[in-house]
Amino acid sequence: MSNTLQVPSAVQGAPAPRAAGGPARKSLLTRSRPWLLLAPALAVLAVLMLWPLVRVFLFSLQDYGLREIVSGEPNWIGIANYGEIFTSPELYTVVLPNTVGFAVLAVAGTVALGTAVAVLMASLGLFWRTVVGSAIMIAWAMPAVTGTYVWIWIFDADRGIFNETLEALGLIDEPVNWFTNRYTFYAIVLLNVIHHGFPFVAITILAGLLGVPKEMLEAAEMDGAGAWRRFWRIIVPNLKQVFAVVIILSTIWDFKVFAQVYLMPGGSGSNREALNLGVWSYVESFGQNRYGFGSAIAVLLTLVLLAITVVYVRTMLKEEEL
Numbered sequence: 001m002s003n004t005l006q007v008p009s010a011v012q013g014a015p016a017p018r019a020a021g022g023p024a025r026k027s028l029l030t031r032s033r034p035w036l037l038l039a040p041a042l043a044v045l046a047v048l049m050l051w052p053l054v055r056v057f058l059f060s061l062q063d064y065g066l067r068e069i070v071s072g073e074p075n076w077i078g079i080a081n082y083g084e085i086f087t088s089p090e091l092y093t094v095v096l097p098n099t100v101g102f103a104v105l106a107v108a109g110t111v112a113l114g115t116a117v118a119v120l121m122a123s124l125g126l127f128w129r130t131v132v133g134s135a136i137m138i139a140w141a142m143p144a145v146t147g148t149y150v151w152i153w154i155f156d157a158d159r160g161i162f163n164e165t166l167e168a169l170g171l172i173d174e175p176v177n178w179f180t181n182r183y184t185f186y187a188i189v190l191l192n193v194i195h196h197g198f199p200f201v202a203i204t205i206l207a208g209l210l211g212v213p214k215e216m217l218e219a220a221e222m223d224g225a226g227a228w229r230r231f232w233r234i235i236v237p238n239l240k241q242v243f244a245v246v247i248i249l250s251t252i253w254d255f256k257v258f259a260q261v262y263l264m265p266g267g268s269g270s271n272r273e274a275l276n277l278g279v280w281s282y283v284e285s286f287g288q289n290r291y292g293f294g295s296a297i298a299v300l301l302t303l304v305l306l307a308i309t310v311v312y313v314r315t316m317l318k319e320e321e322l
Contacts, residue, residue, distance in 0.1 A: 053302065056295045064292035081296035090272070090280075099255065099276040102186055106254040109194040111247055114201025119231070121202065122209040133203065140199035144259045151192045152264060155179070179265040182273040189267075192260045197253065201246045208242040209235065241315065248312040252305055258282070277301045 060082070062068065063075045085091060117136060121129050139147075155162050157177040166172045178184040212235055220230050236243070258278040261267045267274050269283035277297060285294025 056302075057299055059292050060296035060299050062292045064295070065289050069291075077292070081293045082300075084293065085296055085300065090275070094273060095275050095277055095280050098182075098186065098274070099278075102190065102257070102276065103251060103254040106190055106193045106197075106257075107247060107250045109190065110197040110250050110254075111201055111243070113194060114198040114246070115205055117198065117202040118205035118209055121206050133206075136199040136202060139195055140197075142196065144196060145263065147196050148192055148260050148263045151188055155188050177265075179267075180271065182271075185264060185266065185271070185274050189257070189260050189264060193254060193257060196260075197250060201250065204246050205239065205242060208239040212238050241318070244315045245312070248308060248315060252308050252312065255308065256301065256305060277304075 061076060061078060063077045063080075068075055117132075121132050124132065154160055155178045157163065157175045157179075160175075162178075163172070163175040167175070178188060216234050217230055220234055225233065256278055257276070261274065261276055261279050262282065264274070267279065269275070269279070269287050275283065278301060281294045281297035281301065283294075284290045284297060288294075
């Protein structure tokens with residue numbers, strides 16, 4: 001008789017016992033690890049950004065001015081500031097057209113110029129591509145304040161080279177103050193913003209262009225497709241996500257443009273025809289001491305930018321899924 005202990009088949013096939021809650025606990029730890037790593041940064045952002053946003057929203061619900069600052073007593077008026085904003089004729093005749101119209105033109109001009117420069121750089125050799133890339137990055141590295149004063153000097157009514165050139169060509173008889181007219185004012189701001197923003201678009205699109213398969217472009221060229229057709233039929237579809245990203249980012253930046261408008265002659269509020277949402281909020285807050293009303297304008301601008309940011313984040317997530 002064999003002394004071997006016979007283990008029942010049911011016991012032989014049974015899985016080895018595992019620690020209670022082991023895999024589930026490990027999975028929970030794995031899922032929470034990124035948030036634990038992000039917790040310090042999120043806490044700093046909450047202190048530096050979230051709390052000020054909450055304070056601005058609370059100010060927007062008050063008639064908050066110098067008297068309230070001195071007394072420290074709030075004067076709650078609910079959504080009256082928002083009602084005043086939406087019933088103000090200035091919002092619809094000046095502020096919104098300036099903000100939205102300028103953003104549309106600035107984004108279109110920035111993306112168009114940036115794309116043209118990117119296509120040019122893609123056709124160059126490595127040496128000249130480096131030279132051109134370094135040259136355009138000077139505009140990107142220039143602070144907005146410095147760039148704005150350069151454009152002010154160019155279009156200055158007394159000593160600006162633009163007026164001097166037009167006079168030398170006989171196109172005008174006397175110097176013109178281009179900053180007093182609403183449209184010429186924003187034309188100068190438009191040149192300033194496009195000049196400052198196109199290098200980012202150019203470098204970003206160039207990175208995408210270098211990833212487009214050359215075989216596709218060569219095959220299309222052999223089939224008789226011209227450069228314009230190759231651009232729209234091959235390059236644009238391949239860079240659809242890249243164009244979406246640069247357009248959305250440019251929209252965010254151009255909607256909240258402030259320094260390029262405020263620093264221009266008349267842009268600080270003396271010329272009410274030049275107001276946009278950002279400058280209007282600043283002028284009402286610190287120029288008129290209506291901090292509650294200015295905060296309400298800032299909240300509306302923040303909501304617009306938040307909506308655009310949501311579109312940007314969704315676009316980035318879709319790009320990662322491809």
